[in-house]
Amino acid sequence: MSTATTTDTRTPASHVADSHDVIRVHGARENNLSDVSVELPKRRLTVFTGVSGSGKSSLVFGTIAAESQRLINETYSAFVQGFMPTMARPDVDVLEGLTTAIIVDQERMGADPRSTVGTATDANAMLRILFSRLGKPHIGSPQAFSFNVASISGAGAVTVERGGQKVKERRSFSITGGMCPRCEGRGSVNDIDLTQVYDESKSLNEGAITIPGYTMDGWYGRIFRGCGFFDPDKPIRKFTKRQLHDLLYKEPTKIKVDGINLTYEGLIPRIQKSMLSKDVDSLQSHIRAFVERAVTFTTCPDCDGTRLSEEARSSKIKGVNIADACAMQISDLADWVRGLDEPSVAPLLGKLQHTLDSFVEIGLGYLSLDRSSGTLSGGEAQRTKMIRHLGSSLTDVTYVFDEPTTGMHPHDIQRMNNLLLRLRDKGNTVLVVEHEPETIAIADHVVDLGPLAGTEGGEVVFEGTVEGLRASGTLTGRHLDDRARLKPSVRTPSGALEVRGASAHNLRHVDVDIPLGVLVVVTGVAGSGKSSLLHGSVAGREGVVAVDQTPIRGSRRSNPATYTGLLDPIRKAFAKANNVKPALFSANSEGACPNCNGAGVVYTDLAMMAGVATTCEECEGRRFQASVLEYKLGGRDISEVLAMSVAEAEEFFAEGAARTPAAHKILRRLADVGLGYLRLGQPLTTLSGGERQRLKLAIHMAEEGGVYVLDEPTTGLHLADVEQLLGLLDHLVDSGKSVIVIEHHQAVMAHADWIIDVGPGAGHDGGRIVFEGTPADLVADRSTLTGEHLAAYVEG
Incomplete structure (x- = not known):
């Protein structure tokens, strides 16, 4: 039941005493939250559960973390605030007991071509100092080893005081940077x-x-x-x-x-x-x-892709230049740094060693510092952001994580759990949005939101211990101990897709035959080479539809109707029924309300203070001109149609006066991937990561292709939704498609017809096929990490 309905019977004195130990949220209404009230214990690990779209992110990120960051920003001077992003106060009645929030989310790291794993952390900066001190020959300061600093020289006039008088002198200057002049530090030429x-x-x-x-x-x-x-x-x-x-x-x-x-x-x-x-x-x-x-x-032929000038590459420590160091697998680089014994830079070596060891500890030892940060998956980006916090001496901080086990093999989840517990044990409050049962199990406190998603969610349906959640009867509680069974029989392949000599990234000239006409699951620890195998050797082939993890982009004007192309047949249907132009039924075109330009809200800029968004008085948030809303289709105007859920719209466009086969087809696919609760006009910016992934899947299902390659489609899926996803994969295979899935979820592995396990480890310890066969054979064999965990899962 929702704690919003619980009566607070404490005395004011006890309320004040307790307020130091809890974060109190009363009346939260961000997005779909319906007056949610919770009390979260400080210095404890709280996990937020619930189906995708139930309101977890709205409560944790959109309310608690957002208000903490807004209040911190307000402590700066008005001048400084003028250079910072403005943040509106969340829609909530009371927020008490907040501490400084550090958000470690799955937002991709900047895709700037100059940004690497090394520059995104402190590792590159420390390496540059190290080489400027120990490198032979000595070529200059740390910036001489930076591919983002160019070497320039010139002359200019300076004013100096001489004999009590100011005179101008012409002086030459030079800046020695490490940027390759040919590619300007990008590593490639065009x-x-x-x-x-x-x-x-x-x-x-x-x-x-x-x-x-x-x-x-x-x-x-x-x-x-x-x-x-x-x-x-x-x-x-x-x-x-x-x-x-x-x-x-x-x-x-x-x-x-x-x-x-x-x-x-x-x-x-x-x-x-x-x-x-x-x-x-x-x-x-x-x-x-x-x-x-x-x-x-x-x-770049001059720097061979290292981004660095010849001079920067000429300086070495024990025969290794900075480009060589950045190209090493981080676990190997950590061993190399450990072997350096130089008292003059001992503090620097200690800090660099800790940073590199943190990469290994968090399961990212297979990366290299020269890896472009834009190529990291959401899970890898989130764990990379964690690096700087692992050695922090700060306490009484609120750490906020968004599904930190995303992209993790079951073997690595315990490692992540230990890191979360370490942060808690240092005296911090740790808030985690998560679907993974192994991580839910370590929680001190659980908040389950639901009961369902969208307008049917937004309530706290349970708050308490993990054991209490199991007995609660909520959707999460009922599915917490789900275990999949191996299929009694598997499909027979209709052919095979041959891969020969695959050598992208860490793959070791892999030869493998991928069965067609069946459900194939490719498994292995993070960094083993799964994505390299499929995206490097399969995705580009004719007839192959690949759905990767690149995030969908869209402004607050973008919504499921515009993103999927659904709005086009809807506009045409309205235009035909009313004998007017289709452009009238677009809030981004001729039909837009002139007062708010089709945004539905009016934004008031308050300079250095947070801007205020108020519902447009002219259109009352409907986004369209009043004259446009007089046109109807099946008795509904365009704003009413965009306010429908996918499920409602699917029924609306199926028959009668509003029958629109083209629209119905798109809506059917959205419902198939479990997005029936989304509103057609809901801004894309309010969708969770899992919802965006499935929105992409729905679009790609329309493409002509015989082979589907899906990259971790369970990302962001609740335990109860995995079953629906398996049904969708079965539907695709039974309709004659071949489905190849990169996945860590054991329920998907157990449901496969064929498993290809890549490994045995990550980076240079991976890149080989360590098992091919049915799930039953993998469980019986137990020769790989995946086999061990799948056996424990199906027998648990």
Whole structure:
């Protein structure tokens, strides 16, 4: 039952005494929370459970952690706050007993091409200091080993005082950085296909430039027509060498057009600055398509991908330069640092050793410091963020974790549990959102939210001990001790997909035949080579649909209807029924409320204070003009349809006046992946990680392909939802598809027709096939870590 209905009978005096030992939340209403009230014990480990979408993240991250961070930000001066992101106060009546919150979530680390595992932690900085002190030959300060600092020299005037008078002197200066001058510290160079940049048979005014956004009726057209470097009416193939050079490569040059001072720059350097300096995956889809079509990235020949200058690579410690050190597997690097005995830098060596050992302890010893941070999975990113907190001396801090066991093999979960308990035992409050039974089991206190998801969730259905949860009868309590059984019989393959000589990353020239027409599960510890095998050797083949873990992107205007393409057939159905334009039924186009521009809320900027969002008085949050809402389909206006859940909309568009087969098909797929409770117009920013993963899966199910590759589809799934996922996988296989799943969840392993286990360990200790066969054979064999844990699971 919800503690929101419990009467507080304590006296005011006892209330004050207890407030130091609990975090009190009363009347929380963020997202789908319905006046939730809880009291969380401090300096204890509290686990929040419940189905995906039940309100766990809204309570822990959106309410408790968000308010803690907002209050800390308010302690800074107004000037400093002006440079910080503004945060609105969560919708909650009372929040007491908060301490400093440190959020360790699954948000991907910055995908900037210059960001690596080493730069994202303190490891690279410490290595640079180490090489600047011990490296031979000595080449300079730590920045001489940084691939983010260029070497520059020049001269300038400085004012000095001499004989009581100020005089100007010209002095030279130089900065020695470690950046490779050829690739500018990126490790790769690009080659641009000019046929994808312009059509030489056309003039500029005829639309010769084919780069997205470079139209002649916009700002660029004004610059090209007024620069005077070439004739915009002449076909590009008739340009002189000089004119073509100016179009493509001219350095930034000041020009004046229509009395306005502007800067002209050639197309190639402009493309490199605006598009190629960013992570490709972060670009808008049409720009990303252009980059993938027009640009070829290759390893820099000057630095061999190390990003460092020749001088930086020339300085060595015991025959190892800093590029070699960063390329080592971290577990090996830790051993190398352990072998350095130099009293002059003993404190630095001790700190570096602790950081590297923390990587190993947390199960990431298989990474290397030069690994791009944007390539880490959500689970790897979260554990990397944990590194800096493991040696912290801070106590009475609230640590907030979002499913910290994501991406972990059962063998590694106990290691994560020990780290969580260590943080608690140092006197900290640890709050964990989690589905994994092994982690729920170590909780001092459990808060179970539900009973279901979306509008049917948002309540505290149980609060107490793990044993109390087992006996509570809630959905989580009933499924906490679930154990899968091995299937009595497995399907017969219809063929095989051959992989020969796979050697991506740590794979050791792997040969394997992956059965087709059945459910194949690829297992192994994190870093063993599972993803390298499938994404490197299978995903790119014709007829293969791969659903990886890259996060979906979307603003607060994006929602399931826009993201899945569902809104298009809905708009067309409304337009046809009312004989008007489809654009009227888009809150991002002609139908938008003019007062809030279709956002539904009006944002008031209060400068250095948190901005305030208030419901638009004009449309009352419906996002559309009043005239648009007069048009109906099946008796409902567009705002009412977007307020429907997937399940309601599926029924609505199935028959009658609103029958829309194209919309119904998409809704059916959303329901199949367990998202029937989502509202069509719900902002993507309010979806949990598990919901976003399944939203991607629903979209990919529409693609034509005979083979599906899924990367940990149980991520963010409640115990009760795993069964529904298994039903979906069975449905795909029974409909003639081949399904290959990378997975750690033992219930999925037990349900497989065939298991391929990669290992035996991670990094250079993995990369081999250690088992191929049925789940029953793996359990009987017990020759691998996966086999041991699966046997314990099905027999437990």
